Amino acid sequence: EGLIEFYDSFKEMFEFFCKNTTIHGTIRLVCSDSNRMKTAFWTLLLLASFGMLYWQFALMFSQYWAYPVVLTMSMHSEPKMFPAITICNLDPYRFELVSEHLVQLDRMAEESITFLYGINTSARLFHMNDRNIHVQGLANVGNLSRSGFRLSQNFSLVRMSDLRSGKKHSSVGFRLCNATGGNCFYKTYSSGMDAILEWYRFHYMNIMSQLPVIINISEHEEQIEDMVYSCQYDGEPCRPSDYVHFHHPVFGSCYTFNSKGTDPFWTATKPGIPYGLSLILRAEQKDHIPLLSTVAGVKVMIHNHNQTPFLEHEGFDIRPGIATTIGIQQDEVNRLGGNYGKCTTDGDDVNVKLLYNNSYTLQACLHSCFQHIMVQECGCGYYYYPLPAGAEYCDYNKQPAWGHCFYQLYNRLRNHHLNCFDQCPKPCRESLYKVSAGTAKWPSAKSQDWVRQALRHQNGYNSTSNRKDIAKVTIFYQQLNYKAVNESPLLSENLLLSSMGSQWSLWFGSSVLSVVEMLELLVDTLVLSLLFCYQRLRANKTLRVAPAIPSVSLALEN
Numbered sequence: 001e002g003l004i005e006f007y008d009s010f011k012e013m014f015e016f017f018c019k020n021t022t023i024h025g026t027i028r029l030v031c032s033d034s035n036r037m038k039t040a041f042w043t044l045l046l047l048a049s050f051g052m053l054y055w056q057f058a059l060m061f062s063q064y065w066a067y068p069v070v071l072t073m074s075m076h077s078e079p080k081m082f083p084a085i086t087i088c089n090l091d092p093y094r095f096e097l098v099s100e101h102l103v104q105l106d107r108m109a110e111e112s113i114t115f116l117y118g119i120n121t122s123a124r125l126f127h128m129n130d131r132n133i134h135v136q137g138l139a140n141v142g143n144l145s146r147s148g149f150r151l152s153q154n155f156s157l158v159r160m161s162d163l164r165s166g167k168k169h170s171s172v173g174f175r176l177c178n179a180t181g182g183n184c185f186y187k188t189y190s191s192g193m194d195a196i197l198e199w200y201r202f203h204y205m206n207i208m209s210q211l212p213v214i215i216n217i218s219e220h221e222e223q224i225e226d227m228v229y230s231c232q233y234d235g236e237p238c239r240p241s242d243y244v245h246f247h248h249p250v251f252g253s254c255y256t257f258n259s260k261g262t263d264p265f266w267t268a269t270k271p272g273i274p275y276g277l278s279l280i281l282r283a284e285q286k287d288h289i290p291l292l293s294t295v296a297g298v299k300v301m302i303h304n305h306n307q308t309p310f311l312e313h314e315g316f317d318i319r320p321g322i323a324t325t326i327g328i329q330q331d332e333v334n335r336l337g338g339n340y341g342k343c344t345t346d347g348d349d350v351n352v353k354l355l356y357n358n359s360y361t362l363q364a365c366l367h368s369c370f371q372h373i374m375v376q377e378c379g380c381g382y383y384y385y386p387l388p389a390g391a392e393y394c395d396y397n398k399q400p401a402w403g404h405c406f407y408q409l410y411n412r413l414r415n416h417h418l419n420c421f422d423q424c425p426k427p428c429r430e431s432l433y434k435v436s437a438g439t440a441k442w443p444s445a446k447s448q449d450w451v452r453q454a455l456r457h458q459n460g461y462n463s464t465s466n467r468k469d470i471a472k473v474t475i476f477y478q479q480l481n482y483k484a485v486n487e488s489p490l491l492s493e494n495l496l497l498s499s500m501g502s503q504w505s506l507w508f509g510s511s512v513l514s515v516v517e518m519l520e521l522l523v524d525t526l527v528l529s530l531l532f533c534y535q536r537l538r539a540n541k542t543l544r545v546a547p548a549i550p551s552v553s554l555a556l557e558n
Contacts, residue, residue, distance in 0.1 A: 013524055021517050024509040049507045056503045067339045068490040077481045082266040083433060084258050085277060085475060086309040088251035088299040089227050092289050101207045104151055109200055109291055112157045116192060149210055152396050157199050174199050179401040187407055200291040202403060205383040208249060209393035224255055229455050230280035250292050251299050251311050261305030268477050276476025283320035284469035298471060302328060302433045306359040318471050323442030327478040329434040336487045343428040352423050355386035365424035370413055378405035442472050
């Protein structure tokens, strides 16, 4: 009795609740009991309000469980680290170990171009007497000409034509078949130039697969001075510790400045051209392997620190004889992850084992995923990507059908039919760089003589052409302000409770205490029902025992 109020009937309990609750409209259910029409009207009105309230609750919960996000943008201004800059000379090495096969491939390319277009390119395109690159540590491997590798003649370039929409269309390509030869297709291009480049790269990968997986070229005689004549950052000369060197099989000798992003020397404190990175570069093309790239100049890519530069997907080319100024603007993107989206903080929770030693990026994950599938389904790895443990690069002398397998897999990846895009989420936090560039002729006609003399005396520059072998590039922050784009929940727990309270107040004009009153009513109803059930059971038991008493008394009297 100290905890629960006892009522004689449910009607008494309901009338007490309607007269004393803070929910609006309930009192009209009992004060108008003499008018059944009004009672019925207010009953229907309250039931409709309850229905609308819980319909709104269902909509809010469905929206909440969809976990929508809203993007908020904020501007920040503070000193920040200069991004990593990678430059490549677009001139890959012609390794001595495979030089004879590269010469043979160049002759095959010459014959194919002559067959397709009737042009003799031997004197203008190929330089068979170019200096080959000897790499230390490979002396015991021997020349591949004495090995079992042979260039295949089964992938000749052909010209095809077909009729589409009543017009004749021509294309160039080469034929690829599976291991049995029963499933074949032509890898065709509408541009003969693209077809020749892809055909050359296909053979080139088979040749380069003969090299050891790990090649130490750090002691190669070509140093950064052979490519970078001048380097300054914020008015100070660059130091040997400011760059790392690596070789790309297509883009040649590459250098990455500020790769780690931990040296205070590279902290940007002021925006503008004088406070950026200024480079004078050798931009001539030695044509070691001319058909790998038809571009002369320098490849430049701006990217995050500890990130593998994927030059085939990003970056831009610097033209010889041109001064290029590149202004960069940084944006930071922060994603929520969890129930609100698929992203990863450092890649440890991703099912794909990364084949790159740098930090996680979407491209690194996609390349690793594709390489794992390539090794599993084709039996060998794609030459331009790192290898998993125990795998080897593809060679059509060992795997004749790997080209057929590779191009089909790549088409599936491009059409999102492989599960790599599902397994590789975006990083939860990443920096994006917007660039804007301007160009001008450099050096000018009146200044080129003294500029060349200065470079010749300081850096051993040897001019062989008229303003066609050097380029200048300046990379700088346009502003130190950067925009941060953050994801935040569109409907958080606090906002959900606030919306529920607003709906409750709209339909009933009450508060949280009114909800407690309804809970109290439910508890009282439950307790009162139990009490009534107990009384009824007790009464039934008493009625079953009561008829035996008179017969016992009568027997005693007799």
